[in-house]
Amino acid sequence: MAPSSPVTPETSVDLPYWDGYLRQLEADEVPYDYQVLHSHVGCWDDPTWSNRVPNDYAKAAERMCQLVCTAGGVEANQRLLDVGCGLGTVLASINARVSPIDLVGVNIDDRQLDIARGGVKPREGNTVAFIASDACDMPLDDGSFDVLLALECTFHFPSREGFLRETRRVLKPGGRFALCEHFADEATVPHSEVPRRSAIWGSFIEPCKISRYDQLAAAAGFRRVFEQDVTRQTIPTYPGIRKLLRRGLPFPRNWQAVAMLWFTEFLMRRGSLRYMILAYEAV
Numbered sequence: 694m695a696p697s698s699p700v701t702p703e704t705s706v707d708l709p710y711w712d713g714y715l716r717q718l719e720a721d722e723v724p725y726d727y728q729v730l731h732s733h734v735g736c737w738d739d740p741t742w743s744n745r746v747p748n749d750y751a752k753a754a755e756r757m758c759q760l761v762c763t764a765g766g767v768e769a770n771q772r773l774l775d776v777g778c779g780l781g782t783v784l785a786s787i788n789a790r791v792s793p794i795d796l797v798g799v800n801i802d803d804r805q806l807d808i809a810r811g812g813v814k815p816r817e818g819n820t821v822a823f824i825a826s827d828a829c830d831m832p833l834d835d836g837s838f839d840v841l842l843a844l845e846c847t848f849h850f851p852s853r854e855g856f857l858r859e860t861r862r863v864l865k866p867g868g869r870f871a872l873c874e875h876f877a878d879e880a881t882v883p884h885s886e887v888p889r890r891s892a893i894w895g896s897f898i899e900p901c902k903i904s905r906y907d908q909l910a911a912a913a914g915f916r917r918v919f920e921q922d923v924t925r926q927t928i929p930t931y932p933g934i935r936k937l938l939r940r941g942l943p944f945p946r947n948w949q950a951v952a953m954l955w956f957t958e959f960l961m962r963r964g965s966l967r968y969m970i971l972a973y974e975a976v
Contacts, residue, residue, distance in 0.1 A: 707895040708802060708849070710950065713941025715804055732779040733757055733845035733873060734930040734968065736923050750933045757873060757923070758786050761844055764919045764972040765871030769793055771839040774863065776828050776856075777846025781809030784821060793818035797838075799826045829855035836865045843872040848897050851888050853906070857913035864975045870915065871972040873923075875900045875957075878965050893942065893950045900966060910973050919972035924961050927968045931958045 714732075735753025762783075767773060769791055775783050778798030788796060796819065800806050806823045815821040826832055828843075828850045841860050850856045860870050877884055877900045884899035891897060907917055931954055938950040960966040 707890065709891075709893055709895055709946070710938060710942065711802065711805070711895075713943075713947075714937060717937070717941050718808070730780050731755065731758060731782045734927045734934070736760055736926045737929045738926075740925045740927075740929055745929065745933070747933075750930060753926075753930060755786060757927075758783050758844065760921070760923070761842060761871050761873050761970055762787060764921065764970050765840045765842055765869045766972075767791060767794075767840055767842075771795070772837065773797070773840045773842065774799065774833070774838045776831075776841060776843045776860070777849065778805075778809060778823065779846070780805050781813040781821075781823065783842060783844055784809075785813045788813060788816055788819055788821060791819075792816055795820045796822070797833075798823045799828060799831055799833075801825065801827055827851070829859050831859055831863060833863045835862055838863050839865055839868050841868070841870045843870070843874075845873055847872060847874055848900070849895065850898070851896070853886060853898065853901065854909050854913070857909050857915070861914040861975055866975055868975045869918070869972055870975070871919070871970070873968065873970045875961075876906065876967050876969050877902050878967060879904060881965055893938075893946055893953065903967075903969065903971070906971070914976055915973035916976050917971060918974045919970070921970040922967055923970060924964075924966070924968045928958060928961060931955075 731754035733754060734757065735750055736757040737753045767787060770793060772795040773787065775798045778784060778800050781798055784796045784798050787794065798809060803825055806825055809823050813821050829852055841864055847856060864870060879902050884901055886898055886901065888896050888898050910917065935951045935954050939947045942950055957966065961968065
């Protein structure tokens with residue numbers, strides 16, 4: 694495995710695995726379908742089922758999307774912000790299911806935003822906008838959103854504390870913040886919160902414990918209102934991710950990525966890593 698090294702926040706736009714995924718999209722090696730393009734893991738009804746086809750991954754990823762939306766209290770007549778919005782797939786899902794609603798996506802990678810702008814068109818009664826920005830310093834007004842979502846992306850941000858402060862700033866009092874992410878088990882030795890760089894994942898921060906995240910959230914002005922452990926239901930996604938990375942990254946990084954994902958799956962099966970859906974209310 695390639696070693697990781699400390700980085701500064703300025704380098705957080707470096708996303709090698711996204712480079713490979715976008716190359717596959719350009720080469721039509723990945724179906725250009727917005728459910729397939731979800732860039733977070735799926736939540737499977739039956740985590741023991743092994744006879745999977747590509748559309749099953751899409752359904753599982755869409756199910757994860759809808760679970761996080763439910764945790765965030767997404768409903769009509771809201772203004773909603775999706776931070777780390779990727780290709781706009783979460784907003785595309787909400788746009789198709791909820792109206793009227795105002796939707797805004799923020800991402801630091803212009804390549805992803807170009808695809809999102811071309812693919813997500815607001816249905817009647819809705820608005821959709823995409824903004825290029827660092828998640829810790831967004832050009833958005835104070836108290837301007839009812840809901841903020843962050844699906845499997847906050848590990849890329851330069852500071853958990855800074856992101857939570859910024860999230861609280863843009864949310865209205867009583868607004869909700871919902872996320873899905875890997876968290877370390879409470880018995881795990883504390884991880885470093887200094888951003889690091891991987892030759893595969895780019896800039897990242899190691900998973901922290903939920904208790905630590907609660908502390909940071911409380912300091913920013915939040916209280917936790919929802920928790921759902923979906924670790925077992927996410928594990929069937931990993932064979933599909935390994936296949937994408939094996940095809941999308943150059944040798945030897947592709948096999949390094951596969952090894953890292955096998956190790957991640959091992960940690961999840963033994964309980965050292967948990968995949969959680971959490972929601973917080975702005976107080």
